[in-house]
Amino acid sequence: MEALQYPIGKFDRPEVITGAHIKEWTGILENFPARLRKQVTGLTDAQLDTPYREGGWTVRQVVHHLYDSHVNSYVRFKWTLTEDQPVIKAYYEDRWAGLPDTTSAPVALSLQALEALHAKWVYLLKGLSEADLERVFVHPAGHREVSLAENIGIYAWHSNHHYAHIKNLLERKGWL
Known part of the structure; x- marks a missing residue:
């Protein structure tokens, strides 16, 4: 069950986040919408x-969750860049996933919204300084400080995590 829930494992934060990590993670975010579109294009409503x-969640719910989650993350970046250690707003992902x-x-x-969002998000990320990447927000669950550098990694992982959910289903069902 854990392999189905976490097909690429849980996010493993490097001890030191380097410029190479940021470049790799930003590249994942930049290419993700096209990869996801290619992955789900042609699937029937039943699939x-x-x-x-x-x-x-269903594949449909995962795709919509990706937008919901990533737009929340983008807003967290903006808060963190314009406020001093903001406490971010958490949301109930499971409840959002149940909405029409x-x-x-x-x-x-x-898919369209993710393409626009990621284009703007990546544009922002490529313009950040090292000092910007060190800025933190506070997550209300556990009051943990998260740097923007770490959050880039979390969302690169999040993209690949859910991509793997869909990929594994498609492989198991022979829908590739």
């Missing part, structure tokens, strides 16, 4: 409405 694992725009809307909506 999109198939959970990636027992008890998990996540359970039944065409995935094209979130």
